[in-house]
Amino acid sequence: MNVQEYISSGIVESYVLGLASREEQREFEQNCAQYPEILEARIAFETSLEQQAMNNAVIPPPAFKEQVTAAVFQESNTPAAKVISIDQAAPVVRTGWIKYAAAAAVILLAGSLLWNISLFNENNKLKSDYTAASGRLADLEKDMSTLMNPNVQMTAMKGLEASPTSYTTVYWDTTTKSVFLLINNLPKPANDKQYQLWAILDGKPVDLGMIKNEYLIGQRPLLLRMNNAAGAQAFAITLEKAGGNPQPQGTMYTLGQR
Numbered sequence: 001m002n003v004q005e006y007i008s009s010g011i012v013e014s015y016v017l018g019l020a021s022r023e024e025q026r027e028f029e030q031n032c033a034q035y036p037e038i039l040e041a042r043i044a045f046e047t048s049l050e051q052q053a054m055n056n057a058v059i060p061p062p063a064f065k066e067q068v069t070a071a072v073f074q075e076s077n078t079p080a081a082k083v084i085s086i087d088q089a090a091p092v093v094r095t096g097w098i099k100y101a102a103a104a105a106v107i108l109l110a111g112s113l114l115w116n117i118s119l120f121n122e123n124n125k126l127k128s129d130y131t132a133a134s135g136r137l138a139d140l141e142k143d144m145s146t147l148m149n150p151n152v153q154m155t156a157m158k159g160l161e162a163s164p165t166s167y168t169t170v171y172w173d174t175t176t177k178s179v180f181l182l183i184n185n186l187p188k189p190a191n192d193k194q195y196q197l198w199a200i201l202d203g204k205p206v207d208l209g210m211i212k213n214e215y216l217i218g219q220r221p222l223l224l225r226m227n228n229a230a231g232a233q234a235f236a237i238t239l240e241k242a243g244g245n246p247q248p249q250g251t252m253y254t255l256g257q258r
Contacts, residue, residue: 001031001035003035003037003038004037004257006031006038007037007038007041007154007155008154008155008249010147010148010150010152010154011024011028011208012028012041012042012045012154013040013045013147014089014146014148015028015042016042016045016046016049017144017147019148030043032073037156041156044167044184044185045169045184046155046171046183047185047212048182048184048222049222050185052132053155056079060087069231071087078250084089106115116139132147132249140222141179141254143205143222143223146171146173146180146223147171147174148225149229151156151173151176152171152172152173152174152180153171153172153174154170154171154175154256155170155171155234155235155256155257155258156174157169157170157235157236157237157253157254157255157256158255158256159185159253160252160253160254160255162239162251162252162253163187163245163253163254165185166185166186166237166253167184167185167254168181168182168183168184168186168237168256169181169182169184169186169256170182170197170235170256171223172229172232172258176228177210177228177229177230178225178227178228179197179199179225179226179227179229180223180224180225180226181197181209181211181223181224181226182222182223182224183216183220183224185258186216186218186237186253186254187216188216189216189239189250191213191242192241192242193239193240193242193250194210194211194212194213194239194240194241194242194243194244195210195211195236195237195238195240195253196208196209196210196211196237196238196239196240196244196248196250197209197211197226197236197237198235198236198237198248199229199232199234199235199237200232200234200235200236201230201231201232201233202228202233205236205247205248206229206232207227207244207246208227208229208235208241209226209227210244211224211237232258233257233258234255234256234257234258235255235256235258236248236252236254236255236256237252237253237254237255238250238251238252238253239251239253242253
């Protein structure tokens with residue numbers, strides 16, 4: 001069995017995303033137990049999806065919980081209205097209370113306005129969060145479509161001596177020549193350094209673009225769109241100066257043969 005061809009067939013993504021048939025699932029699980037490389041590819045893809053979900057999670061604002069709690073507390077502690085018997089003598093009416101009632105009304109009105117402004121701002125923030133989440137979901141669906149494309153071939157890139165735990169994956173569309181990069185694990189570089197992706201074609205490196213440092217410390221797309229490649233026998237990532245080099249000069253971190 002050619003393990004690399006099996007992994008590149010897209011079965012890993014199909015299994016993890018629940019798109020594989022029962023027969024394919026059984027076969028894949030057996031192969032995971034028999035071939036460590038297949039199990040490693042599965043774990044790497046699952047880890048990437050989990051990290052993507054964590055990065056894109058939207059946390060409810062703390063003020064929301066406080067507002068709900070305060071509203072419930074206020075409701076539960078509101079005293080019941082006092083019942084006055086119709087047989088009681090009518091009290092002497094004094095007009096001095098009117099100014100206090102007016103002041104109280106102003107305070108209540110101001111509080112109501114502040115509350116409405118708070119709700120308005122909160123609603124706008126929720127709309128903004130929803131719009132951002134919808135955009136990330138659309139990007140994720142697009143990435144899933146790329147992974148499931150039968151014309152897309154996968155190349156696993158394992159860590160080298162400089163960083164044995166590093167792991168990245170290249171997806172190359174044989175029809176459009178588009179290149180996508182999945183960062184499974186790469187250490188954060190220094191501020192004056194930047195990772196650069198290369199295609200190795202006929203023994204010569206071809207620049208496929210830079211990897212932004214911000215993608216290694218915060219939210220990032222599942223797949224990074226890199227420069228197109230007419231062909232490649234292998235892919236590699238090196239650590240270069242910020243902005244990159246025409247030819248690789250830095251340390252190579254990951255390498256994968258097609």
